[in-house]
Amino acid sequence: MLPTPEQVKNYIAAGLACQHLEVEGDGQHFFATIVAEGFEGKRLIQRHQLVYAALGDRMREEIHALSMKTLTPAEWRQA
Known part of the structure; x- marks a missing residue:
């Protein structure tokens, strides 16, 4: 059974403290906008590693593709 965007959102929220989190997708390909204080001072690849x-294991087993916009709270306010 393919995961829903809501399930992917819950998976991310369970492992990463997020101030804002949106997930869209079709069951195989997802796009997430993630705002987290934990991203402060981290490069893009480090932010993505936190999400992964x-x-x-869900990234290998359930989710085929995930595109992300990862922002700090300050970056989110400026967007």
């Missing part, structure tokens, strides 16, 4: 760590 929150998803764990």
